[in-house]
Amino acid sequence: MSKSTYINLALVVCAALLLMLALACSSDSEPETVSVKLALDWYPNSNHLGLYIAQNKGYFADENLDVELYTPVDPSTVLQTVGAGQDDFGISYQPDVLMARAQGVPVVSIAGMVQHPLNSVMALKSSGIERPSDLVGKKVGYPGLPTDEPLLETMLKADGANGLGDVELVRVGFNLTESLISGTVDAVVGAYWTHESILLENLDHPVNILKVQDWGVPDYYELVLVASEKYIEEQSDVIERFTRALSKGFADAISDPQAGVNILIDASNQEVDRAIEGPGADLLVPLWKTDEANFGVQTNARWVGFASWMQETGLLSQEVDASKAFTDEFIK
Known part of the structure; x- marks a missing residue:
């Protein structure tokens, strides 16, 4: 075999190895598409703009997520279906999360979607x-x-x-x-x-x-994004991708809430009243991101303080470790 043949063969082998390496790297950097299901707390409304924007603009798709947003027949069951693994994510309320945990439902808030009470x-x-x-x-x-x-x-x-x-x-x-x-x-x-x-x-x-x-009630998060303890333990990468896309969606909602309302109306299979959701979105902008906190941020003081009030008023059937009712792991 001639010297030039050896060189050509070596080049072919190197090229093949480089191609295999590139494919491997591409496979590592491109996570597989995961289907996730999110149960809303109520019919689609201005509280949910960031979700529908992330869906419409492909932010979930960019994270290789196929997201289903739906309203349960009975929205009061959201924490139970999330805790049981029937839904991957859910929208609920800080008081409800604490009451559910007092009853042994293993749900955790992973983002404070509305920073103050409505x-x-x-x-x-x-x-x-x-x-x-x-x-x-x-x-x-x-x-x-x-x-x-x-x-x-x-x-x-x-x-x-x-x-x-x-x-x-x-x-x-x-x-x-x-x-x-x-x-x-x-x-x-x-x-x-x-x-x-x-x-x-x-x-x-x-x-x-x-x-x-x-008037005396401790500040709390009105809407929160929840997942189960098991899902957090086993699917942390999916949650990171989901919250990253969600944060982009709400950043757009904050920048242009009325464009978000247009997306909500177009995307929803239920009737959405622009005369209510349009002004509602404008009122929500300073609650999605406040002077003190970016979108989704939660604090231990807020959770512990509100849980103490709930304990004092008899809303909790037993003492709850409020610091375990939320995590700030996924909101950057």
Whole structure:
């Protein structure tokens, strides 16, 4: 065999080795596509803009994730389905996560999606109710959620009233706006100031809003992204990819919330009311990223402080280690 033949053969072998190495590196750097399922807390709305933007703009696809977003028939089951592994991710609420963990459901918050409470006490401006003490002797409607009465009692006491005994509670379910307009009640607790207040304003019934954190209730995260302890242990790479894409989606929502609303309307298979979700998105922008924290950030102080309040008010069936109810591992 001639010298030139040896050289040519060596070049072919080197080229083959380089190709194999390149393919191996490509395989290592390009994770396989993973299908994940996320259960929403409610029908698609402005709280979810970052999710739908990440879906629409291919941020999930860029992370090799095939993401299904859906609303369960019964959204109150989200923590149970996530804890049982039937859903990979879910959207829920900080109080609910703590109550679920008290009952042994192994769910963990991996991102604080809305940095402050949306829950509020709401009354028509024409009622003259401007602070909790103005509720004394009045009828207050509530949905019937576990947190309704402790929130209201804390607010009343913070403003010098004796507590729930000073008001007449009327269970109205989720007919909060209807019960206010009809005069069935004088005020409601459990209404979102980014939703019901806009709906009422659009119906020519402007309201006064009493935010829970302004009247004695410890600050907390309204919406949180959750996964199970098992999923966090076994699929940390998937969670990192998911939260990276989600953060990009919410960065876009913060920059241009109305473009996000357009995407939400186009993507949702359910009716979305632009007249509510448009203004709602504008109100949410400073809650997705605050002066103190970037999107998704959670603190131990916030979790421990709110859990202590829940313990004091009897919302927790047993003591919960709040520091284990969340992780800051995946939000950079």
